[in-house]
Amino acid sequence: MRRGRIIFLNGTSSSGKSAIAGELLRILDGDPYFHLAVDAVGAMRADREVAPERLDDVLRRTRMGYHRAIAGMAAAGNDLVVDHVLSEPWRLADCLEVLAGADVFLVGVHCPLPELERRERARGDRPRGLAALQYGKVHAHGVYDVECDTGAASPRACAELVKAHVESAVARGEAPTAFARLRAAGHGAAPEMTRG
Ligand SMILES: Nc1ncnc2c1ncn2[C@@H]1O[C@H](COP(=O)(O)OP(=O)(O)OP(=O)(O)O)[C@@H](O)[C@H]1O
Numbered sequence: 001m002r003r004g005r006i007i008f009l010n011g012t013s014s015s016g017k018s019a020i021a022g023e024l025l026r027i028l029d030g031d032p033y034f035h036l037a038v039d040a041v042g043a044m045r046a047d048r049e050v051a052p053e054r055l056d057d058v059l060r061r062t063r064m065g066y067h068r069a070i071a072g073m074a075a076a077g078n079d080l081v082v083d084h085v086l087s088e089p090w091r092l093a094d095c096l097e098v099l100a101g102a103d104v105f106l107v108g109v110h111c112p113l114p115e116l117e118r119r120e121r122a123r124g125d126r127p128r129g130l131a132a133l134q135y136g137k138v139h140a141h142g143v144y145d146v147e148c149d150t151g152a153a154s155p156r157a158c159a160e161l162v163k164a165h166v167e168s169a170v171a172r173g174e175a176p177t178a179f180a181r182l183r184a185a186g187h188g189a190a191p192e193m194t195r196g
Pocket residue numbers: 011012013014015016017018019020039083119123126150151153154155
């Protein structure tokens with residue numbers, strides 16, 4: 001069975017990942033892609049209070065489950081756009097391990113902080129300051145297959161850029177390289193990073 005292709009969008013909250021994913025699903029050719037968002041998996045959890053001492057564990061298992069859901073969907077041959085926030089090193093390390101062997105195009109979704117804060121205020125459905133908290137962390141690994149700046153380009157323009165990159169790599173028979181470069185640079189999982 002063919003493995004599905006994964007277009008992996010990484011950026012802070014309000015950077016425009018969902019908007020780009022929506023455009024990608026409209027414009028990508030071939031069999032229909034799925035948009036698998038970390039928020040969508042979080043929203044499946046029962047809506048009830050979690051004891052403070054349990055919260056880290058519950059959130060970590062949610063994200064580990066999300067990474068494995070990505071791997072499972074791709075292993076069954078589905079092409080995916082995934083929408084994640086790599087704000088802790090273990091999240092990237094776990095993805096590098098769980099998605100070994102998959103074709104992952106890692107996309108950096110950038111946006112200047114003042115514009116992120118403006119969007120956060122305008123949308124009102126995210127905690128104030130969330131994007132600022134994530135800002136210095138999500139791109140710390142610094143390696144991508146393709147990058148876009150949503151402060152300067154529309155979701156459609158960013159999606160067109162990503163599509164062009166993926167299609168030209170596929171046409172040349174070239175696999176994406178960012179995940180391989182990150183593994184080579186030592187960003188893969190240390191045993192204690194995936195525990196729990
Ligand atoms: N390129 C853009 N230019 C201007 N506004 C944008 C752009 N992309 C997204 N926005 C706006 O920014 C807000 C956040 O966008 P979106 O929901 O796509 O971000 P996100 O990265 O998925 O956020 P989160 O991780 O919090 O779900 C929305 O109101 C959206 O309309």
